[in-house]
Amino acid sequence: MREQARARLSAARQAEPPPFDVAALDNGTARALVVESETPDSAQALGIPRGIRVAVAWAWRLILLVAAAYVLIKTVSVLRVVVIPVIVALLLAALLQPVAGLLRRRGVSASLAAVIVLVAGLAAVFGTLTLIVRTFIDQYDELADQVRDGIDEVQT
Numbered sequence: 072m073r074e075q076a077r078a079r080l081s082a083a084r085q086a087e088p089p090p091f092d093v094a095a096l097d098n099g100t101a102r103a104l105v106v107e108s109e110t111p112d113s114a115q116a117l118g119i120p121r122g123i124r125v126a127v128a129w130a131w132r133l134i135l136l137v138a139a140a141y142v143l144i145k146t147v148s149v150l151r152v153v154v155i156p157v158i159v160a161l162l163l164a165a166l167l168q169p170v171a172g173l174l175r176r177r178g179v180s181a182s183l184a185a186v187i188v189l190v191a192g193l194a195a196v197f198g199t200l201t202l203i204v205r206t207f208i209d210q211y212d213e214l215a216d217q218v219r220d221g222i223d224e225v226q227t
Contacts, residue, residue: 076117167192 147154167188174184207214 072118080117163192 170191171181171184171188174187175181179187
């Protein structure tokens with residue numbers, strides 16, 4: 072069987088290229104038409120079924136995709152000190168750009184609009200943090216009592 076496959080493979084390699092057929096068109100010009108013959112590739116010559124060839128083709132593509140995803144994840148994990156702040160900065164820029172655009176349409180210069188949006192954004196963040204910390208401090212005694220009660224209950 073192996074000898075038959077090798078003989079078919081060598082016959083396929085020695086085959087002549089497909090012939091050309093020149094056909095005349097109505098306006099007197101000519102065009103070349105390639106007439107292809109069905110020559111088996113090496114996998115067909117070896118008798119490998121089409122289903123297996125398709126499965127192998129998809130398998131190597133899937134392996135390549137998984138390898139690329141793995142390399143991307145490893146690269147991001149190594150560079151997370153840089154990547155995470157850049158992503159946060161891009162998100163903030165995308166969120167604050169409409170406000171800066173509104174200020175620019177109202178006649179404010181680009182640099183002044185950027186400063187106003189930056190200061191307003193920082194004030195919003197620090198204001199929110201202040202409210203959260205103040206609420207936590209106000210409810211600290213109640214929270215401490217609940218934690219003590221929970222620890223006592225676990226111990227009993």
